[in-house]
Amino acid sequence: MVSKQKWTWDKIVLASRNEHKLREFQALFKRNFGIDVRGLNDVDGVGNIVEDGKTFEENAVKKAKSVANILNIPVVADDSGLTVDALGGAPGVYSARYAGEHGDDAANNRKLLHEMERVVAEERTATFVCALALILPDGEEIVVRGECPGRIAFRPRGTNGFGYDPLFELEGRSVTMAELSPQEKDQISHRAKAMQLLADELRRRFEFEGDETVRILIVSDNHGEEKVLSSVIRREVADHVIHCGDFCTDADALPNRERMTVVRGNCDFEAVKEEEIWEGGGYRFFVTHGHRYGIKSSLTSLLYRAEEVAADIVCFGHSHTPYCSAHGGCLFVNPGSVVQPRGYTVPTYAVLETGDEGGVDITYYTPGGELVPLGGTYSLKAKKPE
Ligand SMILES: O=c1[nH]c(=O)c2ncn([C@@H]3O[C@H](COP(=O)(O)OP(=O)(O)OP(=O)(O)O)[C@@H](O)[C@H]3O)c2[nH]1
Numbered sequence: 001m002v003s004k005q006k007w008t009w010d011k012i013v014l015a016s017r018n019e020h021k022l023r024e025f026q027a028l029f030k031r032n033f034g035i036d037v038r039g040l041n042d043v044d045g046v047g048n049i050v051e052d053g054k055t056f057e058e059n060a061v062k063k064a065k066s067v068a069n070i071l072n073i074p075v076v077a078d079d080s081g082l083t084v085d086a087l088g089g090a091p092g093v094y095s096a097r098y099a100g101e102h103g104d105d106a107a108n109n110r111k112l113l114h115e116m117e118r119v120v121a122e123e124r125t126a127t128f129v130c131a132l133a134l135i136l137p138d139g140e141e142i143v144v145r146g147e148c149p150g151r152i153a154f155r156p157r158g159t160n161g162f163g164y165d166p167l168f169e170l171e172g173r174s175v176t177m178a179e180l181s182p183q184e185k186d187q188i189s190h191r192a193k194a195m196q197l198l199a200d201e202l203r204r205r206f207e208f209e210g211d212e213t214v215r216i217l218i219v220s221d222n223h224g225e226e227k228v229l230s231s232v233i234r235r236e237v238a239d240h241v242i243h244c245g246d247f248c249t250d251a252d253a254l255p256n257r258e259r260m261t262v263v264r265g266n267c268d269f270e271a272v273k274e275e276e277i278w279e280g281g282g283y284r285f286f287v288t289h290g291h292r293y294g295i296k297s298s299l300t301s302l303l304y305r306a307e308e309v310a311a312d313i314v315c316f317g318h319s320h321t322p323y324c325s326a327h328g329g330c331l332f333v334n335p336g337s338v339v340q341p342r343g344y345t346v347p348t349y350a351v352l353e354t355g356d357e358g359g360v361d362i363t364y365y366t367p368g369g370e371l372v373p374l375g376g377t378y379s380l381k382a383k384k385p386e
């Protein structure tokens with residue numbers, strides 16, 4: 001196990017007076033870490049913060065720093081907005097004051113519709129962006145960014161949300177952000193994505209009170225690309241690493257070998273076992289590359305083998321295609337290839353986290369650390385209690 005720093009603060013401050021943002025942050029931090037979030041209305045001595053950065057990130061850091069300078073607890077700030085391709089990225093960092101007066105949503109929406117009057121449907125693409133900056137009392141900064149793609153509607157629809165939500169149609173769907181329930185917006189919005197990345201980063205760095213979560217990194221098929229593998233392992237700071245084979249390098253030189261379960265792939269000639277059982281987080285993992293079970297054509301043989309060895313979770317690779325699904329009380333996870341994707345657009349790896357109530361979360365990322373919309377939460381009962 002890697003030793004993490006203990007998280008010692010029972011509350012943090014959001015450097016914002018925007019009540020919509022405050023509510024979303026309070027829900028996230030309470031649910032994830034049991035921490036309270038206070039807004040600027042609870043903090044004395046913070047004047048108006050001038051948002052003169054050229055990027056969302058610069059503004060988020062500036063807002064967080066102006067408050068962190070006078071407090072000795074972690075401070076988070078959000079800078080967000082809408083970028084419209086046909087308008088060269090406007091309103092961008094000026095989203096809140098696009099029509100002049102700060103926070104006049106109705107005037108902002110009117111101006112946006114006016115500017116887009118002559119723009120045809122195919123050219124109305126836009127992105128909601130949210131940058132979050134968290135400053136720790138020792139001065140360390142964590143900055144993340146979440147994006148949500150869509151397009152600008154011809155007229156407003158829906159009454160939920162705030163800001164430009166009634167004019168923002170989600171990519172691949174015919175609804176606007178304002179037609180979603182608050183719960184659904186919280187799952188898919190730019191802010192939700194940024195919040196998940198921030199929560200991930202905090203879990204990588206800190207151990208939280210009562211947090212029994214075990215975090216396991218699952219990778220496969222790096223085919224000799226040691227640097228990519230090392231950078232993913234370094235970033236994830238997982239309790240354990242499972243490598244499903246085709247590393248194609250000296251097995252002894254694999255990074256973090258002492259906390260890695262690794263199996264031999266069809267391209268490996270190393271003295272590494274073809275299959276491994278690893279037990280951790282209350283579950284029994286069966287690890288194989290998968291070529292011996294013909295996984296490219298069907299999972300049937302692997303399903304039988306999983307039953308034979310009483311696995312709760314099967315990790316395999318070989319196809320370079322991410323896959324995550326439960327069959328007969330057993331979860332099958334293929335993290336995809338971390339360098340050469342097939343049947344999927346980007347290279348991927350997976351992180352498995354054990355939850356409090358007998359479930360596991362599987363999250364997929366690109367090697368650059370961006371979230372990939374695969375995986376999910378699976379309720380899983382361990383067949384063999386530890
Ligand atoms: O329809 C929307 N749905 C969203 O989910 C959303 N998120 C941001 N925005 C727009 O971007 C501005 C933020 O500007 P902003 O980050 O400076 O925030 P703000 O000034 O309201 O508060 P603060 O945090 O700076 O105190 C807001 O006013 C909105 O116009 C959104 N619009």
Ligand SMILES: [Mg+2]
Nearest residue numbers: 051079080096
């Ligand atoms: Mg602002």
